[in-house]
Amino acid sequence: MPTPTVIGYTRAMTDAVVPRAEDFDEIAALLALAFHNDLDPEMQAIERPIFEPERSLLVRDGRTAVAHAAAFSRDLAVPGADVPAAHVTMVGVAPTHRRRGLLSGLMRRQLREIRDARREPVAVLWASEGRIYPRFGYGSAAQRLVLSADTTGLRLPDPTPAEGTLRLDRPAAHAGELARLYERARADRPGWSRRDERWWAYVLAEVKSLRGGATERRVLLHDGPDGLDGYALYRTRDEWSAGVPRSEVQVAEVVAHTPAAYLALWRLLLSVDLTRRLSFPIAAVDEPLLRLVDEPRQLAPVLADGLWVRVVDVPAALAARRYAADVDVVVEVVDALLPENSGRWRLVGGPAGAECTATTAPAGLACDVRALGELYLGGATPAALAATGRVRELIPDTLATTTPAFTWHRSPTPMEVF
């Protein structure tokens, strides 16, 4: 009698089917179960248009859906380039079927299919728990700061005449303008995914059950000397305590193309009447706000993981991004799930582009594929990972020469949870 784990691996590899578009409701019911939600028709209506059934894998036990994983096809900003990336999502296993290897089987099959299609050199995801995905080769690549600010008395530098004007509106009326500003900013921000029209509809959709008592989303638009140059998406949540107003501003995203636009947007967000608190769960690790307010401690920043990267095709991925400084290094990679990634790879690159080829030359660095994911967006550095023991320096000085190349001038940042 095989152990349950062995049965699980075998089932998932052989039994997962590619569902049809009509199976979406069944999958939504499984995910509601796995994530402790009620089935929400409003949520289903906004998720259905972005669902790609042909990229979905479903395991049924008899007629019951018990495990699922899917991917969205989107481009991802990486240092100096834009690459197609499988955006892995909608992962869930029924409570009755957990810990039998169903997720493991789905992850193996999904990675194999992504690799064999040879279109997407990396896969990315947001993890519900940090310990789930490293075993499948995913590395924490774009961290974020979670801000939970007490805004009482918090001050920004005084306004200047260059700050322009602000307008407040409903976001849906400005989707085209927001898309233009976002896409321009994305080119310089590793970790941001392309949003086509379907994705803008998803990002701006309102699902009442997810609002937790907050208002509809509002958009704050900033016009500078050359026209629209920044926006902020936010809600407010009304709260009073013993007759004292304690409402909260909940900021979803701020995109600004000039320091003046950035300051003007934040000046309003930090000073909305009757509010005393502000939350901003996906702030950049290099968020300018922390260097602008007069008391950064009141922002109470907490470092958290955000986007995880799985390098699926080592030479294609390493050649697709750019490097902040010239680099010529041989890396010995180990990948237990996609053995074709294992071996020695010579990376020759710099700010203008890169090449990566198999080699038999001695390696300067050695790591597993998870560490490559952590390095990929410029968030972690070879030297920092060497301190954990997960990157090994095999030729002296290789860490010192490669670390500047793997960094980037903006820290990678995740954007929306998908």
Ligand SMILES: CC(=O)SCCNC(=O)CCNC(=O)[C@H](O)C(C)(C)COP(=O)(O)OP(=O)(O)OC[C@H]1O[C@@H](n2cnc3c(N)ncnc32)[C@H](O)[C@@H]1OP(=O)(O)O
């Ligand atoms: C990209 C996204 O969608 S993230 C969302 C992920 N989904 C959720 O969090 C919903 C709730 N959770 C679940 O549905 C399930 O618990 C899943 C999908 C996380 C795991 O599915 P399972 O089929 O139970 O995982 P599986 O049996 O393949 O586990 C493989 C290994 O990972 C470990 N593992 C799996 N999930 C977890 C977890 N949440 N915490 C710690 N370890 C875990 C298992 O113990 C096992 O380890 P072992 O090989 O050393 O025995």
